[in-house]
Amino acid sequence: MGYEEDISDLLRRIVEKPPVLFPAKVISVNEESTSIVALPLHEEVELPDVRLKASLDNGSNYTVVFPKVESIVMVAMIGTSQIDAFVVMVNEPEKQKTVIGETTIEVDQNGIIFNEGNNGGLLITPTLVEELEKNNRLLEAFLNVLSTPVNELGNGSPSAFQQVLNSTLKSFEISDFSKVENTKIKH
Numbered sequence: 001m002g003y004e005e006d007i008s009d010l011l012r013r014i015v016e017k018p019p020v021l022f023p024a025k026v027i028s029v030n031e032e033s034t035s036i037v038a039l040p041l042h043e044e045v046e047l048p049d050v051r052l053k054a055s056l057d058n059g060s061n062y063t064v065v066f067p068k069v070e071s072i073v074m075v076a077m078i079g080t081s082q083i084d085a086f087v088v089m090v091n092e093p094e095k096q097k098t099v100i101g102e103t104t105i106e107v108d109q110n111g112i113i114f115n116e117g118n119n120g121g122l123l124i125t126p127t128l129v130e131e132l133e134k135n136n137r138l139l140e141a142f143l144n145v146l147s148t149p150v151n152e153l154g155n156g157s158p159s160a161f162q163q164v165l166n167s168t169l170k171s172f173e174i175s176d177f178s179k180v181e182n183t184k185i186k187h
Contacts, residue, residue, distance in 0.1 A: 020077040021088070024050075026067045029094070034064050036087065038075055050075055051086040061100045068092040125181040132177045139174060 024038035027046055034052045039045075052064045067073050071092035078084040095108040106113045146166055150159045 022075055023072050024075045026069050026071050026073055029066050029069060031066060031095075031097075034062075036067065036073070038073065038085070038087075040075070041072070047075070047083075047085055051078075051084075054086070063096065063098040065090045065093045066095040066097070068094040129177045129180065132175065136174050136177075143169060 022040050024040045024047065027037040027039050029036050033049070035049045036052060038047045038050045040047065052066065053062045055062065065087075067087070067090040071090070073087045073091065074089040075085050076088045078086060095106060097107075098105045102115075104113075104115055146162060146169065150162050151157060152159055
């Protein structure tokens, strides 16, 4: 067979067995197995273990969109199987999870969680810098007071306590917070 005949034969086989695609109602969602139980519209028999991702392997990289229970999804049958199916479209997502290597990102109505939220929430950089600058102003005022000469009562000599404080504090610098923001990630 020639190239053109191969393509024609392939197209003929695809058209003879079009993929089975149908809308279904989500009955339940199993995040652990990344599957749902679906009830095809206008049918009475539920379809269990409908896949939400292509691979059955949970260790690989993937993105999964978990649909809301009771929402409508589009389901396709896998190959010529009568029972193996997967979700091809989600109308109402409940949650999205992406795993790439050691990195996970989950998005739902409560927000975005990176790597299971182990490092807490993202900082609001302008507020953080504003609060840190308040501390800098307090420290500057404190240092200014300490740099004003104070004499010991009675003998008029410079205060020994003030000299020790000033010599200790001279090794420290007021912090610069102008470069704490990573502008590549915004929220």
